[in-house]
Amino acid sequence: MLPITKRYVPILRFFARNRPLKVRFIASVDSSVRTGTNQQDKDDTVHDKKSLEAQSTSNAIKGKIQPDEDSRINKNAIRADHKLVLSKLAFDLEESEVKKAFEPIGGVVSVSIARNPKTGKSRGYGTMIFQTAELAKRASIEMQGLVLHNKPIITRVKSEMRYEGIKSKKYDILHIKNLPYEMTNEDLLKLFAPYEALRSGIAKAPITRKNLGYGYVRFSSANSAYRALLKTRDLKFHDRRLKIAFAEPKPHNYRFIV
Secondary structure: OOOHHHHOHHHHHHHHHHHHHHHHHHHHHHHHHHHHHHHHHHHHHHHHHHHHHHHHHHHHHHHHHHHHHHHHHHHHHOOHHHEEEEEOOOOOOOHHHHHHHOOOOOOEEEEEEEEOOOOOOEEEEEEEEEOOHHHHHHHHHHOOOOEOOOOEOEEEEHHHHOOOOOHHHOOOEEEEEOOOOOOOHHHHHHHHHHHOEEEEEEEEOOOOOOEEEEEEEEEOOHHHHHHHHHHOOOOEEOOEEOEEEEOOOOOOOOOOOO
16 A cells, blocks of 8 residues: 555646646636626726716705795895895995995895905995885985995886886887787776777787787877886786787888787
8 A cells, every 4th residue: 555645646746737727717717706896896986976976966056056046036025116226336335334325214124236256346236125115216316326435326226227218119009918818808908998098909810810929009199108018017917927018110000900
């Protein structure tokens, strides 16, 4: 019987010959597994990175939208006839100084001066909010030309700025848009009857005769139409806010409608 050492020599030689192969195979397997793991780690890293970027983008968007929505709500809550627009302001004028100057009027809710977001320097104009429209109107009259820091300011009520320069476009016919489709000529005339409206006409499709959503109202004079334009700037019918403006003079003078 061969000694143990001699008996296992062939087996040891066999393993010795095949060990490099096995080692290489195992190495290759380990390498592939390691490569797959690295690839998976990379995919997970990219996925996590994208998720973080998406989350940060979402948060950034939310951060941007929320103030805009809040400011939009606040702006809508403030009526234009409560807001006073200030212009020709001295560039070193502060909000506290403006508020103090308007103390004799009273009812000041807030004062804001437009500023450069980077430098913080004044842009030379701003706004004031008053508790009532009467106070804003009074401030626009009594504080017109008030000298602050050796410079006279200009004050205008926001709602009145909407129709500045419109007197030169006076016409005895108003163009009414955003009409409800169920509205009739009688309904339209009834809305403007208190302002000396004579006739009204709603544009209709030539074949179906359906309401096209706009029409015209003729008044006794251009001044009556202008007064109606000022008084009905927030007019609504069936929860729809009407868009009102002077009609453009036409050669046919809208005779086919009004």
